[in-house]
Every structure is written in C-alpha cells, then in structure tokens.
Amino acid sequence: MEPIKAEEGEIFDIELEEDLLRKNEELARRNRKILDEYKIVAIDIMGSIGTGKTSLIKNLISHLKGKYEIGVIAGDLTTTIDADRIEKEGIKVIQVNTGKECHLDANLIKKALKKFDLGALDLLFIENVGNLICPADFPLGSHCRMVVVSVTEGPWMVRKHPYIFSQADVVVINKIDLAEAMKVSPEKLADDVYKINPAVKVIPANCIAGKGMKEIIQALSF
C-alpha cells in the first residue's frame, strides 16, 4: 500500500515552526552555557508514559546521591506524581507542568534553572514529558539525551520512532524481566536502535530491581 506522505513545506505553519525551533536552539545553547559555567552535567531523559523514566531516575539517585549533589526537573502535562515520587529521595525537584504541550522546551528549562542553587549542583536529571515524538525536536541544552523504551511497549517502538533514537546518546531497554511474557526480544530492539544510530550505547535494564544501573552510570561516564 502506498501511504500518503507529508511533504516538506506542505504544512501551512512551517515557517512559524522553523522560527520556533531556531529560537529553541538558541535558548538551549544559552542553557548549556549556564550549566557549563556551574560545571553541572544535565541529562535529558525521554520515553513514553509508563516506560520507567521516573523509576530510572529514582534508582540512579540512590546510586549517586552520596557522591553528587543532584537536582531533578520533572516535566508533566498537569500532575506532580513523578516529582512527588522523586522528592521522597530527599532531592530538590522542580515540577514543570506544560499544560497541553507534549514536550519540554529550552525556555521552560531556563525558567526551571532559576529555581535551583546552581552553585551547589553537580548533576541534573530532566524527565521529559512522556512521548517519543516532539521532544526530539526540542534540545534543552543537556549534555546527554537518553531514551528509555520498555519491552512492554511491544516490538515496534524503535522502528516507529526513528528520529528520537537517531538523536539519542544512550538508550535504555527497560523491563527486560518481562521480555518473555511480552514475547518481545530486547536484543531485537537493540538491533533496531543500532541500525538507526550505530554510535549509541544501548543498555538492557530493569529499573525497578536496579539491573543495568552500573552500566547506565558508566555510559553517562561518571
């Protein structure tokens, strides 16, 4: 079957969108400059709702909190569920509610950074809004972009979202303990990632049990 394809320039507000993306990139560069000035490493964590981003952050915090001062920016449409979960770890969390927007952008991060004592921070985890499409278009100024995908999302998540995987530095394949029950092969998902992005680091994990955490920390080169 021949699918209908959106051609470039066909969408009526394409100029508006290009302008928006350019402005976002400029703000992302400014965020990076601020982070670098304060020697803060920032990691942007992307993935669908329910894939395990918050569990991953919680587990990374439990491994790293003696060694580094950690902050978290939690993006969500309307709730504070994730921020509340992370705050229980004794970590400073800034909640960003995006309302209808399905991604964080560099301007929201700029505003959130003002809420931290940046001089006291070493490490910043940014939990992006749960989806695998537009966060890829909106760099935030982070040093690393990590995508979390879990076997419970089925076998095609990587192949259906090539753009976000092409933007990733690290990919976590989560919930590998459920792979057999889901009849989804983590190795196959990893192959799909490597086909899109041969330079990326892919790490199988179980973020609730803590499996793969050492490898993830290594991949982030702490």
Ligand code: MG
């Ligand atoms: Mg979450």
Ligand code: ZN
């Ligand atoms: Zn969006």
